[in-house]
Amino acid sequence: MDGSPTDRVAAAVRARIDTGDLGPGDRAPSVRELVADHGVAMSTAARALGRLREEGLLRTTPRVGSVVAGRSEPPASDRPPDAAGLVRTAIGIADDEGLAALSMRRLAGAFGVPTMSLYRLVRSRDELLLAMIEAVFAELVLPPAGGSWRDRVEGAAHAQWRVHRRHPWLARVLSLSRPQALPSLLRFADFELAALEEVVADPVERFDVHLALTAFVRGMALTLAAEQEAQADTGVDADTWSAHDPGLRAALHRHGGPALRRVGDYPYDLQRVLDTGIARFLDGIS
Structure with a gap:
């Protein structure tokens, strides 16, 4: 198979979704599972999952990780995040994939909302990190x-x-x-x-x-x-x-x-x- 390691890992997961092996709501392979299955670096596996989320094939669920997105996902306006939910989801991403995978864009994709809408909850990524530290140390x-x-x-x-x-x-x-x-x-x-x-x-x-x-x-x-x-x-x-x-x-x-x-x-x-x-x-x- 041609392409970069990220391309190959993303294609493998995409194929499982296309064939129905992974259906809507099913948990997608984690970064660590992809590392073990494909022999790639953790950063490569995280980029592959990020690409599939950007394509709308995966979404992030708090405390679960990446799951296959369904065709009948509720519109963003029906499920806006609150500050506590935002922090919980950010902690879940950082726990599973590391801080490098955490961005405001990634969080927005997890909730299906525009990135700028999150700034009404936290003013910056630094402020989000402080809230994450407080939550886990609590x-x-x-x-x-x-x-x-x-x-x-x-x-x-x-x-x-x-x-x-x-x-x-x-x-x-x-x-x-x-x-x-x-x-x-x-x-x-x-x-x-x-x-x-x-x-x-x-x-x-x-x-x-x-x-x-x-x-x-x-x-x-x-x-x-x-x-x-x-x-x-x-x-x-x-x-x-x-x-x-x-x-x-x-x-x-x-x-x-x-x-x-x-x-x-x-x-x-x-x-x-x-x-x-x-x-x-x-x-x-x-």
Whole structure:
């Protein structure tokens, strides 16, 4: 089949719609499914789905993803989006396909309305991103306030990590140097700082500790997001890659010192690394 990888993936999905294999209302293959089926990059699969949405063959349903559009779709004026629905749909697109796939035009297509009509709900994409951050961080469940300082801080760090795991794009839009003054983020900071008051007397040092721990969890979330993208692009997880990559093994054999050799076959596990890092961080505070 001729054409670019995007053309080929779009044509394959289009053919399934034309033959009736995918009917109106059926869920279309996700980006990750297309990556696995066609051996293309995640960005290629996302562009193919975007093209089919522009052609009117697919539409986006909140919390479901792309579905095959029916011929009897209600007109846009019968189902205008509200602000909450807009944010939920934007989060669903970012969760499934990444922030690169999120645009006001894409959202307008999901609701079947003109792009400019969305600007009565949010003034810009940046404002939409702030609303998305607030919505997903509001999901964060903090530990009981009556526990020990360590239980509260450790519980808050793991709660932050769970939100990042559900929403891999989040780590890329949060900022420590230019923090977003959102209610849910301020609530999280106040909870952690109140727990740290029991062990760190100096307020500047206390805030330093809070930022350092938050940055560690966010950094691990960035690693997770990058690994998910690499796995989607290659179909190979980190453990498999490190076990079979000849370049890595050759470099370790040639340049690795005795300390590296004593580690042996390292069983990579990002969750274990996170747990170890948080525990050792809190040991240091203790």
